[in-house]
Amino acid sequence: MPGANPADCRWGSYLCADWELRVxxxxxxxxxxxxxxxxxxxxxxxxIIKGFVGKRSTxxxxxxxxxxxxxxxxxxxxxxxxxxxxxxxxxxxxxxxxLCAYARHESxxxxxxxxxxxxxxxxxxxxxxxxxxxxxxxxxxRRFTDAVVTDAQALLAEAREEPDVExxxxxxxxxxxxxxxxxxxxxxxxxxxIRAGDLRPGWLDIVLAAFFPDVDIxxxxxxxxxxxxxxxxxxxxxxxxxxxxxxxxx
Amino acid sequence: xxxxxxxxxxxxxHASAKAIAGMQGRTPGEVIAxxxxxxxxxxxxxxxxxxERAAALIRDGDTEGLAAHANRFAAAEADAALxxxxxxx
Numbered sequence: 222m223p224g225a226n227p228a229d230c231r232w233g234s235y236l237c238a239d240w241e242l243r244v245x246x247x248x249x250x251x252x253x254x255x256x257x258x259x260x261x262x263x264x265x266x267x268x269i270i271k272g273f274v275g276k277r278s279t280x281x282x283x284x285x286x287x288x289x290x291x292x293x294x295x296x297x298x299x300x301x302x303x304x305x306x307x308x309x310x311x312x313x314x315x316x317x318x319x320l321c322a323y324a325r326h327e328s329x330x331x332x333x334x335x336x337x338x339x340x341x342x343x344x345x346x347x348x349x350x351x352x353x354x355x356x357x358x359x360x361x362x363r364r365f366t367d368a369v370v371t372d373a374q375a376l377l378a379e380a381r382e383e384p385d386v387e388x389x390x391x392x393x394x395x396x397x398x399x400x401x402x403x404x405x406x407x408x409x410x411x412x413x414x415i416r417a418g419d420l421r422p423g424w425l426d427i428v429l430a431a432f433f434p435d436v437d438i439x440x441x442x443x444x445x446x447x448x449x450x451x452x453x454x455x456x457x458x459x460x461x462x463x464x465x466x467x468x469x470x471x
Numbered sequence: 472x473x474x475x476x477x478x479x480x481x482x483x484x485h486a487s488a489k490a491i492a493g494m495q496g497r498t499p500g501e502v503i504a505x506x507x508x509x510x511x512x513x514x515x516x517x518x519x520x521x522x523e524r525a526a527a528l529i530r531d532g533d534t535e536g537l538a539a540h541a542n543r544f545a546a547a548e549a550d551a552a553l554x555x556x557x558x559x560x
Contacts, residue, residue: 312556314552314555314556314557315552315555315556348558349556349558350558351549351550351553351560354549354552354553354556355545355546355549357549357552358542358545358548358549358552359538359542359545362538362541362542362545363538363541365541366534366537366538366540366541367534367538370529416500417500417501417503417504417507418488418498418499418500418503418504419500420485420503420507421485421541421544421548422485422544422547422548423521423540423541423542423543423544423545424541425507425511425518426518426521426522426524426525427525427537427540427541429522429525430522430525430526430529431525431529433526434525434526434527434529434530435526435530436526437519437522437523437526438518438519438522438523441522443508443511454497454498454500454501454504455498455500455501455503455504456504457504457507457508
């Protein structure tokens, strides 16, 4: 079982290759005795979190389901050692595996983990809430804004190093873009093709500003062509013209 | 169904893209790209203001402010995420 890498902890998430791991606020407070906004990194010392990262970072399911559940959802038992038990749910639509509940396992005892999980489910308190999703969205937006400017500027520098060649990359591990620069005498034309499906609702203006924060929106022209290849149907493309002798246009 | 029906707010675009794409035999990315083009064309002033705000925050190095700006649709996104997960509020 792989150990946790603290570098993969970002606020309330542990980032895996194909999904992220999170703990519901109810589980954090009631089951783990933590604060609802405790960062994931602070949880790494807890036994059930060691099991959560070790097992669910590579495998979303397990050998035993938590069943039957009133909600009808497919939750899996997470075991760590002889006594630690959790209930996890893979939300495939949002790319998250949630640790929904934790309890110590004492077979036959009235506070055994499995009756507790089923009781939470019957009370409608087992699955993540709207507040859990609100925190997930805010964390994702923070991860995006933390890295987008640095990544955009690095890609622009690459494209300027080698004009007429597309340089592609993924901004903030989230938005795939292609950048090409053409130089005509003193004019520098920059083209940015953006995979629209990667954008979240508040991100397009931020992506464009990350490349040229010193111009206003008139400095960007939406365009239907990219200089080095045909645009894909799911790409947005913008062109920016800059006179290198006088600075930004627009 | 035309995408223009959802090109009112970016959050609407994203919440509806998968369903519209399924009905039209296109990918969500194609629907989102078209909807963004329509949104920027029809709501140019609003988009320009958002861009100016983002650019100013980047120039000022205000990372907290930029995160807050990105989160301006977070409530609608949370609702959409909850609905996508098939959960009730």
